[in-house]
Amino acid sequence: MTDTHNADDSTDADSKPKPDGGRVYHEPPETAPIAEGSAVERLRAAVPSGRRAVHYAVAIGVALLWLVPLVGLFMASVRPLDQIIQGWWNFDTFTVTFENYARAWTFQSGPMRQAMWNTAIVTVPSVLAVTLLGTMVAYPFARFDFPLKKWLFFLLIVVMAAPPELVAMGNYNTLRNTGLFDTYMGLILVHIGWGMGWVVMFLRNFLLGLPEELEEAARIDGASRYQIFKSIVLPYSAPALVSVAVIQFTWVWNSFFFPLVFMRSRENQLAPQVLPLMKGRLQIDWGLVAAGSVLTMIVPILLFVTLQRYYKQGMVAAVAD
Amino acid sequence: MTRISMRSVSKYFDGGDTVANYKLDMEVDDGEFVVFLGPSGCGKTTALRMIAGLEDPSDGEIYFDDDRVDGMPPADRNVAMVFQNYALYPHMTVRENIEYPLKVRGVPPEERDERVARVAELLHIEDQMDSDPGEISGGQRQRTSLARAIVREPSVFLLDEPLSNLDAKLRLEMRSELKRIQNELGITTVYVTHNQEEAMSMGDKIVVLNDGTIRQVAEPEELYERPRTTWVAKFIGSPPMNLFEGENRGGTVNLADGNTLPTPAESSSSTVSVGVRPEDIDVSTDAPDTDWTLPGTVKTVEPLGEYVLVNVEVGGSVVNVKVPQTEATAGDAVHLTFDPADAYLYDENGELVA
Structure with a gap:
């Protein structure tokens, strides 16, 4: 490879050889010289070698394993029941319909229209509160020294490691006694408390990477702790x-x-609660369940796709430290 | 404007296990450019951080004019600092970075704009004002961090190795630029560096530190011409001074290798060192008719263009000699000669006698 390049360079019109004791000096061209060879040769060079081909095959196989159920779910949601009852991969007849979605949207024992709105009412405040509070807790853990710091941090990690079933009973009683049972506020509080553990841990790791010089520069610039x-x-x-x-x-x-556990009344039901109700009594209405699942799933997926650039930056920095 | 005084300032870390600074006593006059010079780990940065207020002294007092400032937060001292890595706020543009100290101090927007524009012009960064710090070159980042420091007209200007991340050419450029700005503004400045060339070229006064304490305070010429101790003598100059240690025989010094030298001055110490700078020594192949000479063997010759550095082995140790040119090559037996006026004498404590 290198040999042919050198040979190319010396005959290239862009490089001007100058005599100096027989040595040839090169002037680098603006762009790399275009590789010689026919289309077939170049195609052949692009075909991966045996070892690499195996890697590709494994990677593609794993990707398919993840994708197939999703494709199936989507297929089931847009086709009539009689077409998918033998399996969504039967394409003898293929009709696209949005009837399943329409039925899910207005489902009698819990319309998705209502359930998704309920879910949003719970999710948005839980996320915002956890993010803000989490930063405020993580910053001192990352930067300051205070009594019992190690123990408090340990406690947070323990909470993070505990299964949700463990706290269900206690929280149930607390919510009952405070009148927050079956209310959005009650569920939001549980989610905030439950999320704090990992959020603080994650943000603390990230903030350890915040250069101390930046804060020192700000202190000298005259900023207060709160301003910083x-x-x-x-x-x-x-x-x-x-x-x-x-x-x-x-x-x-x-x-x-x-x-x-914490929501009881029908008008307060959240989307994931509604999904099992959709399967019906005698025969499972696959199309309805699939459409409901897609509707539920689509919100976090859209959010992720929109924010994935920032999401990746944050993950890399927090995990790298 | 401001005069800084440090009175017996000490700083201990790790509950006293680490002594970062010990009894620093010094003054920086109003408008003076003082350089803290020392090898890495000598406590020069800690000393600077104590002046800034980022660290509190364990002992001693710091005054700005007649006000005692140790214990005061940095914000109340009206100091500005430039960090080695610039410490620019990455999520703000160049303009927002420079504006920040004015903003947090509640300066009204119109005045802010005007002052930011003025320093941007002074530092020639008008064209980068809307870029992010990540998009501009190292030199421009350095200018931005300087601009942020001087925009609020501080009474004390502190610089912590500000040029060490720049390449050689830019460093020279910024050196004269910094000196120009300091002259123009007349702000009392403390500059920390391990680079003696920077120290010599910029400082009105140089404070040499080692092991956390002051070894010598002098103007650049004096520091070069009269290093107070053998440690300073070996630290200043590139390559540093050659020292020949030996027994004092009243008039002559018997070196460990058996050679003798006349003493350039009287001393009551039994062990003394004779020091000569590399640029004050001559190399010749013929035996000269002077007592101020030592025989040796050329080990290596380094032609550096501007001068030739000859490393000569004399009785087991290497002597550096700087000569304009030489015909000597490795392995030659040569004689090193020097003028007695260029020789220094240090006593057994390593202190300068003459």
């Missing part, structure tokens, strides 16, 4: 906050167990 937090720490953490918000949003939005 607001004008340096928060904007600096923006990518991490987006990551936290996206993950927390997905978690709260898709959460099934907490609403199941």
Whole structure:
């Protein structure tokens, strides 16, 4: 490869050889010389070698494993029941219909129209509160020294490791006693408390990477602690906050167990609670369930796709430290 | 304007296990450019941070004019600082960075704009004002961080190795630029560096630090001409001074390798060192008719263009010699000669006698 390049260069009109004891000096061209060879040769060079081909095959196989159920779900949601009852991969007849979506949207024992709105009412405040509070808790853990710091942080991690079933009973009683049972506020509070553990841990790791010099520069510039937090720490953490918000949003939005335990009345039901009701009594209405699932799923997916650039930045920085 | 005094300032870390600074006593006059010079880990940055207010002294007092400032937060001292890595706020544009100190101090927007425009012009960064710090070159970042420091007209200007991240050419350029700005504004300045060339070229006064304490305070010429101790002598100059240690025999010094030299001055110490700078030594192949000479063997010759550096082995140790040109090559037996007026004498404590 290198040999042919050199040979090319010396005959290239752009490079001007100058005699100097027999040495040839080169002037680099603006762009790399175009590779010689026919289309077939270039195509052959682009075909991966045996080892690499195996890697590709495995990677593509794993990707398909993830994709097939999603495709199936989508197929089931846009076709009439009699076409998918033998399996969505039967394409003897193929009709696209949005009837399933329309039925899910107005489903009698819990219309998605209502359920998704309810889910949003719970999710948005939970995410915003956890993100803001989490930063305010994570910053001191990352930067200051205070008594019991290690123990408090340990406690947070323990909470994070506990299964949700463990706290369900206690929270149920608390919500009952405070009159917050079956209210949005009650569920929001549970989600905030439950999310704090991992959010603080994640943001603390991210903030450890905040150069101390920046805060020192701001102190010398005359900023107060609060001004530093607001004008340096928060904007600096923006990518991490987006990551936290996206993950927390997905978690709260898709959460099934907490609403199941803490929400009772039909008009307060959240989308994941409605899905099992859709399967019917005698025969499972696959189309309806699929359409409801797609509707539920689509919100976090859209959010992720919109914010994925920031999300990736935040993840990389938080995990790298 | 402001005069800085440090009175017996010490700083200990790790509950006293680490002594970062010990009994620093010094004054920086109003409008003076003082350089803290020392090897890495000598405590020069800690000293600067104490003046800034980022660290509190464990002991001693710091005054700005007649006001005691140690214990005061940095914001109340009206100091400005430039950090080695510039410490620009990455999420703000160049303009917002420069504006920040004015903003947090509640300066009204019209005045802010005017002052930002003025420093931008002074530092020639008008064209970069709307760029992010990540998009501009190292030199421009340095200018931005300087602009942010001087925009609020501080009474004390502190610089922590501000040029060490720049390449050689830019460093020279920024050096004269910094000096120009300091002259123009007349702000009391403390500059920390381990680069003696920077120190010599910029400082009105140089404070040499080692092991957390002051070794010598002098103007650049004096520092070069009269290093107070053998440590300073070995630290200043590139390559540094050659020192020949030996026994004082009243008039002559018996070196460890058996050679003798006349003493350039009287001393009561039994062990003394004779020092000569590389640029004050001559290399010749013929034996000269003077006592101020030592025989040696050329080890290496480094032709550096501007001068030739000859490393000569004399009795087991290497002597550096700077000559305009030489015909000597490695392995030659040569004689090193020097003028007694260029020789220094240090006593057994390493302190300068003459």
